[in-house]
Amino acid sequence: MQLTLWTYEGPPHVGAMRVATAMTDVHYVLHAPQGDTYADLLFTMIERLPRRPPVTYTTFQARDLGGDTAELFKDAARQAMARFNPAAMLVGSSCTAELIQDDPGGLAQALQLTIPVVALELPSYQRKENWGASETFYQLCRHLVHKPAAEKPEKLKKARPTCNILGPSALGFRHRDDVKEITQLLNQLGVDVAVVAPLSASVADVQKLAEADFNVVLYPEIGLAAAQWLQRQFDQPYTKTVPLGSHATRDFIAEVCTLTGLPQPAQDPTNAHAHWYAKSVDSTYLTGKRVYIFGDATHVVAAARIASQEMGFEVVGLGSYSREFAREVRDCGKRYGVEALITDDYLEVETQINALQPELILGTQMERHIAKRQGIPCAVISAPVHVQDFPARYAPQMGFEGANVLFDTWVHPLMMGLEEHLIGMFREDFEFHAGAAPSHLGSTRPAAENVAAVVTAPVPSPVATTTPMPVSAPARTDTLTTDSVQKVAAPAQAASNQATWSPEAEKELGKIPFFVRGKARRNTERFAQDLGVATITVETLYDAKAHFSR
Amino acid sequence: MPIRAETSGCTDVVPLVERGQREVFCGLTGIIWLHRKIQDAFFLVVGSRTCAHLIQSAAGVMIFAEPRFGTAIIDERDLAGLADVHEELDRVVGQLLARRPDIRLLFLVGSCPSEVIKLDLSRAAERQNQIHHPKVRVLNYSGSGIETTFTQGEDACLAAMVPGLPASAPDTAPALMVVGTLADVVEDQMRSLFDRMGLQVSFFPPRNSQAMPVVGPNTRYLLAQPFLADTARALQSRGAQHLAAPFPLGVEGMTAWLQAAATEFGVAPEVFEQATAAPRQRAEKALAVQRQMLQGQRIFFFPDSQLEIPLARFVHRELGMDLVEVGTPYLHRQHMAAELALIPAGTRISEGQDVDLQLDRCIADAPDLVVCGLGLANPLEAQGITTKWAIELVFTPIQGYEQAADLAGLFSRPLKRRLKLAA
Numbered sequence: 001m002q003l004t005l006w007t008y009e010g011p012p013h014v015g016a017m018r019v020a021t022a023m024t025d026v027h028y029v030l031h032a033p034q035g036d037t038y039a040d041l042l043f044t045m046i047e048r049l050p051r052r053p054p055v056t057y058t059t060f061q062a063r064d065l066g067g068d069t070a071e072l073f074k075d076a077a078r079q080a081m082a083r084f085n086p087a088a089m090l091v092g093s094s095c096t097a098e099l100i101q102d103d104p105g106g107l108a109q110a111l112q113l114t115i116p117v118v119a120l121e122l123p124s125y126q127r128k129e130n131w132g133a134s135e136t137f138y139q140l141c142r143h144l145v146h147k148p149a150a151e152k153p154e155k156l157k158k159a160r161p162t163c164n165i166l167g168p169s170a171l172g173f174r175h176r177d178d179v180k181e182i183t184q185l186l187n188q189l190g191v192d193v194a195v196v197a198p199l200s201a202s203v204a205d206v207q208k209l210a211e212a213d214f215n216v217v218l219y220p221e222i223g224l225a226a227a228q229w230l231q232r233q234f235d236q237p238y239t240k241t242v243p244l245g246s247h248a249t250r251d252f253i254a255e256v257c258t259l260t261g262l263p264q265p266a267q268d269p270t271n272a273h274a275h276w277y278a279k280s281v282d283s284t285y286l287t288g289k290r291v292y293i294f295g296d297a298t299h300v301v302a303a304a305r306i307a308s309q310e311m312g313f314e315v316v317g318l319g320s321y322s323r324e325f326a327r328e329v330r331d332c333g334k335r336y337g338v339e340a341l342i343t344d345d346y347l348e349v350e351t352q353i354n355a356l357q358p359e360l361i362l363g364t365q366m367e368r369h370i371a372k373r374q375g376i377p378c379a380v381i382s383a384p385v386h387v388q389d390f391p392a393r394y395a396p397q398m399g400f401e402g403a404n405v406l407f408d409t410w411v412h413p414l415m416m417g418l419e420e421h422l423i424g425m426f427r428e429d430f431e432f433h434a435g436a437a438p439s440h441l442g443s444t445r446p447a448a449e450n451v452a453a454v455v456t457a458p459v460p461s462p463v464a465t466t467t468p469m470p471v472s473a474p475a476r477t478d479t480l481t482t483d484s485v486q487k488v489a490a491p492a493q494a495a496s497n498q499a500t501w502s503p504e505a506e507k508e509l510g511k512i513p514f515f516v517r518g519k520a521r522r523n524t525e526r527f528a529q530d531l532g533v534a535t536i537t538v539e540t541l542y543d544a545k546a547h548f549s550r
Numbered sequence: 551m552p553i554r555a556e557t558s559g560c561t562d563v564v565p566l567v568e569r570g571q572r573e574v575f576c577g578l579t580g581i582i583w584l585h586r587k588i589q590d591a592f593f594l595v596v597g598s599r600t601c602a603h604l605i606q607s608a609a610g611v612m613i614f615a616e617p618r619f620g621t622a623i624i625d626e627r628d629l630a631g632l633a634d635v636h637e638e639l640d641r642v643v644g645q646l647l648a649r650r651p652d653i654r655l656l657f658l659v660g661s662c663p664s665e666v667i668k669l670d671l672s673r674a675a676e677r678q679n680q681i682h683h684p685k686v687r688v689l690n691y692s693g694s695g696i697e698t699t700f701t702q703g704e705d706a707c708l709a710a711m712v713p714g715l716p717a718s719a720p721d722t723a724p725a726l727m728v729v730g731t732l733a734d735v736v737e738d739q740m741r742s743l744f745d746r747m748g749l750q751v752s753f754f755p756p757r758n759s760q761a762m763p764v765v766g767p768n769t770r771y772l773l774a775q776p777f778l779a780d781t782a783r784a785l786q787s788r789g790a791q792h793l794a795a796p797f798p799l800g801v802e803g804m805t806a807w808l809q810a811a812a813t814e815f816g817v818a819p820e821v822f823e824q825a826t827a828a829p830r831q832r833a834e835k836a837l838a839v840q841r842q843m844l845q846g847q848r849i850f851f852f853p854d855s856q857l858e859i860p861l862a863r864f865v866h867r868e869l870g871m872d873l874v875e876v877g878t879p880y881l882h883r884q885h886m887a888a889e890l891a892l893i894p895a896g897t898r899i900s901e902g903q904d905v906d907l908q909l910d911r912c913i914a915d916a917p918d919l920v921v922c923g924l925g926l927a928n929p930l931e932a933q934g935i936t937t938k939w940a941i942e943l944v945f946t947p948i949q950g951y952e953q954a955a956d957l958a959g960l961f962s963r964p965l966k967r968r969l970k971l972a973a
Contacts, residue, residue: 035576035695
């Protein structure tokens with residue numbers, strides 16, 4: 001058993017739903033208890049789909065368990081067939097149905113449907129959502145893909161090479177726009193896209209997959225298993241580079257040109273702004289910003305490269321919840337001299353972020369909330385995401401336009417050079433005082449009395465170690481918050497063997513902009529402790545600053 | 551008061567009973583509002599990743615406030631042999647309570663997987679009780695989809711608490727208890743209204759597990775929520791007596807609900823009038839504005855929370871809406887009797903669901919407003935049908951006089967929006 005408050009991934013049948021929902025004429029009959037239909041709203045609300053996911057649930061209840069749940073499944077499959085008339089059907093069990101051991105595959109076979117039926121074995125107690133999506137797509141390919149004719153008839157031979165795009169699915173982070181961006185990119189190179197799958201693909205499209213010259217794997221978490229199978233079966237090569245970031249996009253272009261024998265374009269297209277933006281002087285302040293990266297494997301590995309080579313950040317930590325790609329992420333970590341954290345426990349991520357105190361976090365929805373609690377700037381780079389990360393506007397992550405989007409998205413939460421300069425220059429000014437939040441982070445501006453408390457209250461940091469969940473406080477009422485703050489602050493003061501701050505040093509600390517104040521406080525205390533200093537003075541503060549300055 | 555008079559009610563209605571795919575939440579979802587109410591309780595679901603994912607999806611951003619609920623995810627090793635599961639649970643509960651020393655009441659919440667593998671959570675709760683006594687009390691109930699639909703999770707939770715409620719002294723005067731989770735603001739308003747009538751009242755569930763209300767043969771209870779069949783039965787077995795009443799939705803419902811208590815405790819009519827007149831008039835005035843928008847609009851309820859029948863009564867009688875179909879996941883005749891009497895005869899009432907057939911009916915009926923879950927709302931909107939998502943009716947304070955117009959506003963807003971965007 002594993003204690004979980006938050007899960008990065010859903011169960012594997014949600015992955016299967018992502019594939020079924022992405023496609024146009026596949027129906028999924030899912031043996032599942034009443035209540036599992038909750039997953040529909042991920043698609044109708046987060047992705048804002050204007051239609052119901054093509055999933056029929058058996059929704060068995062306790063009273064059905066004594067009777068014939070197998071019959072219930074067969075009825076559901078028959079009715080789904082009659083009502084939705086799909087071109088292929090997926091059948092499978094959710095976690096509970098897995099325990100009651102009806103066999104959806106066998107039961108569906110007994111119905112003798114006239115369409116292909118793909119039985120899914122998704123072990124819910126071992127695997128998760130991305131694996132479920134990958135397995136579903138792989139099984140669909142195995143059942144559906146036709147062997148292409150040995151020699152293409154002369155008239156069907158195309159002048160331009162063709163490829164498929166594999167991996168995009170429903171509920172995928174920016175999949176819609178990535179497909180558009182990469183399709184344009186390939187077209188400009190002289191490559192035609194034959195089939196995009198599973199997103200918007202029909203059964204007939206999947207049947208034709210083997211006819212293209214090569215495959216583009218955009219999301220290895222979902223598309224790699226199918227691509228590898230296609231390579232084994234039909235000698236169809238696939239691309240290994242995911243075109244996330246300017247450098248990777250250029251590598252991707254080179255890879256495609258090698259595969260197809262097409263000439264490589266001499267220069268980037270005119271819309272490739274990110275490279276120049278990163279070179280412009282206002283970006284100088286981004287140099288060496290300490291960044292922490294967490295998400296699915298593909299986006300983390302790519303983000304680390306962009307952060308380090310294209311933005312000039314320092315990668316101080318990275319990790320992923322994608323156990324299937326742990327090796328790739330660990331290798332990536334080694335390149336930046338950090339040990340990758342492979343976990344699906346967000347508390348471990350939070351602990352690591354806490355210890356590292358990065359200046360920017362790139363992560364999922366969960367890291368966004370960790371960052372908010374700790375007052376650290378953050379940008380979302382990977383699923384799971386909330387509704388705001390399925391934007392109405394064009395917002396790819398891949399290709400050159402994707403690189404532009406990434407530059408804006410990552411830099412926005414940071415202080416830009418000019419603003420940071422102004423705050424340094426006018427830090428005593430009422431508009432730029434230490435408690436002032438950056439203008440674009442207005443909502444994180446602490447209330448006036450809280451600022452005073454931060455500046456005058458003695459050392460709140462040990463509280464974090466003595467009370468495991470100080471963050472529960474904001475969820476309570478205001479009075480409770482005040483109470484608990486007072487309660488925890490007092491013992492922390494008494495129990496701590498740490499140095500105390502002199503009033504002058506405390507005041508000086510208050511002059512440091514709030515977004516680095518936590519780090520300064522921490523560093524100074526560590527410095528004082530190492531040296532056995534009892535009272536932190538202004539001198540100690542600046543000694544520590546000199547000691548830690550990079 | 552401009553309330554529609556009907557010649558006869560719907561008391562003897564034969565509902566359309568359907569079985570098929572049900573597009574509803576399971577009882578685990580109840581945790582999301584229950585944990586907000588009982589401030590020192592933690593809800594530990596024993597289930598699968600699906601359960602954790604469900605609560606996370608339903609709780610939205612609330613999960614990030616380090617909420618007092620979580621899931622002990624069953625894995626392969628647990629499925630291999632039952633003996634080991636109890637030790638695993640010991641470990642997980644120990645880990646949890648070490649993290650959250652402020653927890654005084656822990657619920658082990660059963661799920662479909664735990665029910666199907668016949669994990670004995672009541673024995674597990676007993677065992678945890680022995681380990682963590684007296685600091686933490688451990689109870690169990692099932693919120694599984696195979697046994698409970700959405701709000702029935704609250705019913706199961708409250709019913710599990712009833713046997714542990716302290717017994718009232720046998721010779722005390724009859725006392726009033728209000729049963730069902732209400733927003734704190736609603737509870738405070740109700741308390742003040744009862745105060746003005748000179749009635750002492752306790753609320754169940756309480757805001758803190760250390761302040762459980764007493765119960766006994768002198769307890770008279772009012773149900774504030776319609777989905778509390780098992781809780782009512784458990785209270786009955788402790789000797790408490792149910793006061794039949796409509797539910798406190800809208801001016802009419804709230805007045806009749808208060809009146810049931812006033813009658814039982816012999817509150818003088820003029821005292822009742824004095825206590826309720828001002829808020830009642832205020833609410834009627836506010837409702838009149840909403841009625842202009844909603845009068846004559848045809849409304850269709852998909853089953854969700856068992857609140858549908860009281861809501862249908864409110865929108866029909868106080869807002870002048872016409873009822874096309876009123877779906878409920880479960881129809882408790884006795885608790886719904888006072889409500890059914892106020893629903894116009896001939897109203898199509900359905901119990902249970904076959905979602906595809908119900909969608910066919912809905913589209914054929916072309917109602918002006920459809921109350922349904924989030925899985926159906928956007929797909930229906932895309933077909934040109936205006937919807938109100940049902941779950942909001944459970945999370946928003948809607949009971950009592952001061953909220954009557956807010957409740958009406960939940961129905962009028964989507965219609966207003968449609969008009970605005972069309973213009």
